[in-house]
Amino acid sequence: xxxxxxxxxxxxxxxxxxxxxxxxxxxxxxxxxxxxxxxxxxxxxxxxxxxxxxxxxxxxxxxxxxxxxxxxxxxxxxxxxxxxx
Numbered sequence: 001x002x003x004x005x006x007x008x009x010x011x012x013x014x015x016x017x018x019x020x021x022x023x024x025x026x027x028x029x030x031x032x033x034x035x036x037x038x039x040x041x042x043x044x045x046x047x048x049x050x051x052x053x054x055x056x057x058x059x060x061x062x063x064x065x066x067x068x069x070x071x072x073x074x075x076x077x078x079x080x081x082x083x084x085x
Contacts, residue, residue, distance in 0.1 A: 039054055046054070055062065061072035 035057070039058065043051060043054060055071075059071040059073055063070045
């Protein structure tokens, strides 16, 4: 277990690193999360081309099993699909 001063140094280091993060990363993360929450709603009324675009964004590999389509989800979609641990 780190000492108080080691803990404080870690907190200060983390704070300095967080200050250097480009705001565009936060915007991208928010847009990605919004897309992940709206993809199912957009899927239902969409045409084949739009569905293909959604599948290309969400999955890295697709295969047909005996009875269904099997998707290998891209990160971070695989994490979002698992939900909270």
